[in-house]
Amino acid sequence: MARIITIANQKGGVGKTTTTINLSTCLCDLNKKVLLIDIDPQGNTTSGLGYSKNKIAVSIYDLFSDQEKINQAILNTSIPGLSLIPANISLTGAEIELVNLEQREFRVKSILDSLKENYDYIFIDCPPSLGLLTINGLTAANSIIIPVQCAYYAMEGLGQLLNTIKLVKDRLNRSLKIEGILLTMYDARTNLSYQVAKEIKTHFREKVYETIIPTNVKLAEAPGFGKPITLHDNQSTGAKCYQKLAEEVIRRNKNG
Amino acid sequence: MARIITIANQKGGVGKTTTTINLSTCLCDLNKKVLLIDIDPQGNTTSGLGYSKNKIAVSIYDLFSDQEKINQAILNTSIPGLSLIPANISLTGAEIELVNLEQREFRVKSILDSLKENYDYIFIDCPPSLGLLTINGLTAANSIIIPVQCAYYAMEGLGQLLNTIKLVKDRLNRSLKIEGILLTMYDARTNLSYQVAKEIKTHFREKVYETIIPTNVKLAEAPGFGKPITLHDNQSTGAKCYQKLAEEVIRRNKNG
Numbered sequence: 001m002a003r004i005i006t007i008a009n010q011k012g013g014v015g016k017t018t019t020t021i022n023l024s025t026c027l028c029d030l031n032k033k034v035l036l037i038d039i040d041p042q043g044n045t046t047s048g049l050g051y052s053k054n055k056i057a058v059s060i061y062d063l064f065s066d067q068e069k070i071n072q073a074i075l076n077t078s079i080p081g082l083s084l085i086p087a088n089i090s091l092t093g094a095e096i097e098l099v100n101l102e103q104r105e106f107r108v109k110s111i112l113d114s115l116k117e118n119y120d121y122i123f124i125d126c127p128p129s130l131g132l133l134t135i136n137g138l139t140a141a142n143s144i145i146i147p148v149q150c151a152y153y154a155m156e157g158l159g160q161l162l163n164t165i166k167l168v169k170d171r172l173n174r175s176l177k178i179e180g181i182l183l184t185m186y187d188a189r190t191n192l193s194y195q196v197a198k199e200i201k202t203h204f205r206e207k208v209y210e211t212i213i214p215t216n217v218k219l220a221e222a223p224g225f226g227k228p229i230t231l232h233d234n235q236s237t238g239a240k241c242y243q244k245l246a247e248e249v250i251r252r253n254k255n256g
Numbered sequence: 257m258a259r260i261i262t263i264a265n266q267k268g269g270v271g272k273t274t275t276t277i278n279l280s281t282c283l284c285d286l287n288k289k290v291l292l293i294d295i296d297p298q299g300n301t302t303s304g305l306g307y308s309k310n311k312i313a314v315s316i317y318d319l320f321s322d323q324e325k326i327n328q329a330i331l332n333t334s335i336p337g338l339s340l341i342p343a344n345i346s347l348t349g350a351e352i353e354l355v356n357l358e359q360r361e362f363r364v365k366s367i368l369d370s371l372k373e374n375y376d377y378i379f380i381d382c383p384p385s386l387g388l389l390t391i392n393g394l395t396a397a398n399s400i401i402i403p404v405q406c407a408y409y410a411m412e413g414l415g416q417l418l419n420t421i422k423l424v425k426d427r428l429n430r431s432l433k434i435e436g437i438l439l440t441m442y443d444a445r446t447n448l449s450y451q452v453a454k455e456i457k458t459h460f461r462e463k464v465y466e467t468i469i470p471t472n473v474k475l476a477e478a479p480g481f482g483k484p485i486t487l488h489d490n491q492s493t494g495a496k497c498y499q500k501l502a503e504e505v506i507r508r509n510k511n512g
């Protein structure tokens with residue numbers, strides 16, 4: 001039975017997509033079977049794995065109204081063990097359309113319920129907002145990984161995110177937990193990164209992953225080639241840190 | 257009569273808020289009178305100027321339903337000539353609430369129509385999405401400044417943004433123009449920044465500002481002190497580049 005983990009933070013550009021793609025790839029390298037769900041209208045997980053959003057026949061949006069097509073939607077990627085349900089441009093209007101629909105917060109959950117048996121992990125990449133798409137991601141998940149860029153605004157926004165998690169937990173998904181907080185874009189040359197990391201660790205203690213993702217241009221280059229970091233540059237610090245993170249995620253899950 | 261400029265890009269973390277705060281401050285240093293409007297539920301423009309979102313009495317959200325309070329909403333900042341209509345946490349639910357309201361795309365425009373006479377520039381800081389709040393920002397504006405981080409995903413998202421601008425121009429705001437495209441977080445040490453900047457300049461030509469904003473940690477530190485860059489570190493490259501940008505924005509406006 002898959003562990004469903006949503007990657008969310010309403011602050012933009014903190015490394016949600018980069019973590020979704022590279023953590024899942026490194027879990028596959030450790031023989032896990034992983035499914036990715038892209039519910040961000042930007043479709044960066046989809047394009048970061050080399051797919052053109054304009055050429056997607058069946059996307060997660062189509063499944064909101066017709067689950068029959070689930071098997072057509074699942075794409076195999078160049079990474080053994082990694083599959084994807086992509087996003088495409090039609091997702092842009094989804095938040096407005098979902099507002100007046102029945103079960104509007106449970107659309108993603110009802111799609112994943114029929115898939116859980118086939119994977120070890122299912123990751124959901126969320127858009128930078130606390131709207132209905134992210135709420136769907138939180139409602140469908142067992143737990144959430146929160147990437148936090150080592151900068152002021154990303155730290156400031158955590159309060160609002162934690163409030164939303166609590167609301168979802170109280171009303172829509174009782175079992176939602178925080179899987180972990182991941183510090184990203186850490187720049188060892190700046191005092192700012194040091195201060196933010198220190199404050200997050202003091203506040204969230206053992207919830208913060210020991211693995212910290214440094215700023216590494218290879219991570220920013222990789223999506224331009226439609227590849228995860230391990231295929232773009234396996235010797236880079238970016239690749240090594242996501243490999244370490246994958247091991248830490250497995251270790252934490254074993255210990256329950 | 258104010259020129260109303262919206263700062264928008266659905267890609268997260270590209271420098272929308274940083275540009276809103278620092279460009280407007282530098283315009284005030286050049287004796288312009290500027291009003292900022294924060295329509296991002298994150299409220300980063302509001303907190304980046306030193307205001308606590310929890311203590312805001314009247315926000316832009318309150319004005320959607322009651323314009324009588326406009327004068328209570330306008331806050332003076334520590335920068336002479338710079339005023340702010342802040343965001344607060346109640347804006348989070350606004351996108352869902354706006355969906356079923358009359359004139360849902362024109363709420364911000366109708367607020368600004370009564371204020372245009374009092375300022376030289378009005379800037380609107382948008383959330384990282386193409387939802388109803390950003391549509392409100394595009395509908396209220398004369399033109400748009402598009403910050404583009406020098407990285408792959410930010411470049412890839414421009415097509416979707418330009419499509420949305422065209423839709424707004426055709427259906428909601430005929431006079432909407434592109435004020436300019438601003439390259440941000442340029443890191444001269446990386447080939448990626450060089451490649452992205454080259455591609456954007458080739459594609460958008462004279463629409464791209466000559467001024468490029470480099471990666472500069474002082475820009476990321478400043479919001480932690482609730483100050484624009486010119487008050488945090490006036491000698492930094494970040495401050496100098498935004499001062500140059502302010503001069504370029506004025507020059508371009510003079511030439512029409």
Ligand SMILES: Nc1ncnc2c1ncn2[C@@H]1O[C@H](COP(=O)(O)OP(=O)(O)OP(=O)(O)O)[C@@H](O)[C@H]1O
Pocket residue numbers: 011012013014015016017018019040042044126127128184185186213214215216217219220221223266267268269384407408409410
């Ligand atoms: N550790 C890193 N070092 C350098 N660049 C990074 C790193 N992580 C991510 N990036 C780059 O920074 C930008 C933001 O990352 P990413 O797009 O993954 O964030 P996001 O939270 O998914 O953004 P959005 O909020 O728009 O969905 C991207 O261009 C990405 O390639």
Ligand SMILES: Nc1ncnc2c1ncn2[C@@H]1O[C@H](COP(=O)(O)OP(=O)(O)OP(=O)(O)O)[C@@H](O)[C@H]1O
Pocket residue numbers: 010011012013128151152153154267268269270271272273274275296298300382383384440441442469470471472473475476477479
């Ligand atoms: N030129 C720069 N150099 C270094 N850091 C920067 C620069 N510009 C912005 N930043 C930092 O990068 C992060 C993203 O910038 P900012 O929040 O302004 O982007 P945004 O587009 O407004 O994000 P969002 O999509 O969440 O609204 C912030 O922590 C900011 O302080």
Ligand SMILES: [Mg+2]
Pocket residue numbers: 016017018040044126127
């Ligand atoms: Mg993303």
Ligand SMILES: [Mg+2]
Pocket residue numbers: 272273274296300381382383
């Ligand atoms: Mg912002």
